[in-house]
Amino acid sequence: MEQAGESRIAQPRDRVWRALNDPEVLARCLDGCKSMTPVGDGEYEAEVGAKVGPVKATFKAAIALNDVVEPESYRLDVEVKGGAAGFAKGSALVNLEDVTGEDGDETLLTYEINGNIGGKLAQIGSRLVDAAARKTAARFFERFKVDFDTA
Amino acid sequence: MASETGIGASVKRKEDARFITGAGNYTDDINAPGQTHAVFVRSPYARARINGIDTAAAAATDGVVAVFTGADLAADEIGDLPCGWLVKSKDGSDMVAPPHPPIATEAVNYVGEPYAVVIGETLEAARNGAEAVDADFEERPAVVDLATAASADQIHESVPNNQAYDWELGDKAATDAAFDGAHHVATVDIVNNRLIPNAIEPRAALGEYDAAAGTYTLHTTSQNPHLERLVLAAFVNVAPEARLRVISPDVGGGFGSKIFVYAEETAVIWAAGKVRRPVKWRAERSESFLADAHGRDHVTTAQLALDQNGKFLGLRVKTKANMGAYLSTFASSVPTYLYGTLMAGQYTTPAIYVEVQSLYTNTAPVDAYRGAGRPEATYVVERCVETAAREMGIDPAEIRRRNFIQPGDFPYDTPVALTYDTGDYEASLDKALGHIDYAGFGARRAASESAGKKRGIGFSCYIEACGLAPSQVAISLGAGVGLFEVGEVRVDVTGSVTVVTGSHSHGQSHETTFAQIISDKLGVPFENVTVLHGDTGRSDYALGTYGSRSLAVGGSAIIKATDKIIAKGKKIAAHILEAQEDQMDFADGTFTVVDSNQSITFGEVAFAAYVPQNYPLEELEPGLSEKAFYDPPNFTYPAGAHICEVEVDPDTGVVDIVDFVAVDDFGHVVNPMIVEGQVHGGLAQGIGQALLEHGVYDDAGQLLSGSYMDYTMPRADDLPSFTVDTTVTPCTHNPLGVKGCGEAGAIGSTAAVMNAVTDALGVASVPMPATPETVWRAASARGSSAEGAERGE
8 A cells, every 4th residue: 555645734844843743633633543642752652443444443553753854754653453453554754845835934744655454454455445544644634734723 | 756756857956945944954053052152363464473472361351261372272282284185296205284283373374374262152252352362473574476486485494495396297208209299389378366265154163072971073064074073083183083073064065165174173173172161163254265275276387289280299287386375185186186187188189298386375275176176277278279279270179079089989098197987078069069059150250240349259178087086096196085985775664764975965965866866776755765964973984075976976885885775675575575585676666576476565675674573584684774885996077068158348348158058978967957056056166267256365465355345256147048968978987877067067167268258359368367357458458468468469
């Protein structure tokens, strides 16, 4: 599974960077995220409820931020062990770039996601997982953009 | 009476009343008081080392009775699942089989391999427990691609090059010489696609342990309960044979996939002894996809050498066969003795050389599936023949005719170890050509062309060896068991008859067919005959059902027992009628003194045998019950001609099978209706392989075709109304003159369909399954390099 996308955010880059490193923001924006607990430097444990096709389960995800270049880019590695439902592994390369908008400094966020799934998730959901991942990413950035207004 | 219910009559099936009213008694219908439920925890990885399994949370889950891992089985000295057929490599060395613990211990090697089993008070509790099992896996690169498996990462420590064996059959030098002198050589590259069996009833098991008696009873969906018992006792060490009873009640389809001794049934019966309560398991369909033995999965290059007249001079076949991650119960025999031996087909090809390299991959084990080796062989031979005919400009029917073994040539020794006893291949082909109206094909093709469609016709003149098997031949070739069958005919006091067969029916209709035989031979009313099967507690050791053997081998055992009944009946009748035994005649249920009007009915003789008042007790034991073992002297060789006509829409790639004719020679037929049903089912499966079915793993070894969303089973609207007919050359070496009809449809049809599809498109080859996308690509690429096709033209 591979996909890429971008999102333009009407906030200066350092603010976007801070938000991207704030587990509470990440937890608010990620669909189905029930908790996001820091467990170390740049490492988190999250509980995420997800549904791929007919497979619906709460997954425990280990999240780690790697290759961090502040305030420019990082790689978000996610590993999910779903027990009987299988597993998912993936990483998202996130890159921030300054752009000039009508009302001042804005940020262009680009991302590349790749990952794979196994077990029942793959058996039942492989044809659905791309769409599910795309939807999850889109929802995340939708919320992420507006989260600055509410935060 | 005999005419309506005897041999040759299309008697309605005795089984159907209970099946169609939902009164069948399947394994999952059986419940034992106090039973628990098993759920298997399965690997999500195609290949991983198990660093540890934490079962504490699972064991503490509400309603969980026990959690077992491979270590628990090992501690109880439960043995590995064995492969029952030893195949040797070219160099004389034994095949290499990796250890196959029922529950994985150190590593998992395919997605779906069980690594723990949770026993719960309820299914729900067991499922919850299974969710809580926490295993620490260290994922390793999966070996998935068959073509490159020999040079990939080594999967099992004990198996170099991932190779089970590198086998050969035939005369290499003679075959090379035949090619040296050839006028033309036709070459085909073939992928025989992996199939997933999908019996309508998933596998199931109910294990019970009687602590007072120290005995185990396993109800399960086995095609051969005695084999299951033998393996569980002798190799797996669950219990001694005499303390283990295996019962296969009604079973909803097997197609080979229920021959094998699997991890789950093994764990269930063992666990019943551990928890001292009955343990029940029934596979979910998802589990069936993952963990039933799959079928086919070959990569082959084959060459046919011909002279200028289209006479076959030699055939060379090189095949890689996928064994999956472990060697299943009979896996080794399928791409060897059930495959290489069939390469002569119906033809006089004088020199044949077959090489088969069987390899392990991180996929589900592959074993026999309806036809088992013979569909793959037929596909090789008939694709070669069709390709040669096209390349040499010879009519495909004509090229076959020029090469058929002729009726006067039997018994015929092939260059690949078989002796065909009888056949008339041209008779079947002629009949099939008539049914399909071959002469009118040109006009039909022109009509399709003018409608923007492409029409094609494809032949498959298949042969198969079934009625497995002559024990001494099989054992000399590596079989670990004899392959005879047992039949018992118990005449009741009132003259009704109970037949016990070691053969098992899971769709074959033994209760009907075998009752017809008894009714015919003993003159007993059909409805007074009851056939019992599928229970090691009822029949002697026997080998069960596979390889289209039930009638040819199991039926012959019943005939032998019936002959003993008649012989004893004559003694009794002679005593009562005060005649000599050799003066007694028996026909239509009546013993008659030759050339007299003195007679006594079968029922009267039976009564006398059990109420022995006027009876020669000093010379003859009372009772009228006989048993016989039958070991076939040879295989039987059903053969036939399948012709398929397709119309392809080049814009969409959709293949429409507009006509399908199957003319088969099954020898004598006991129940034509049942035989026709068997042929229909086989054709559906063969056509399914050609057009629809495909077991697909991704590069990481994840099963992508793991549900009916992604694995396409043939449905009624995918199939035409078949034209099914027969010719008859009776088998020369069994008492009924019967061959076997269970697999023929699946063996012959696939090649006919693909020959028709390639004929329609005018391309050399289209990969299976010929889905609309594949066909569309092949049609679009015609004349250029065919992307997605096996061989660009």
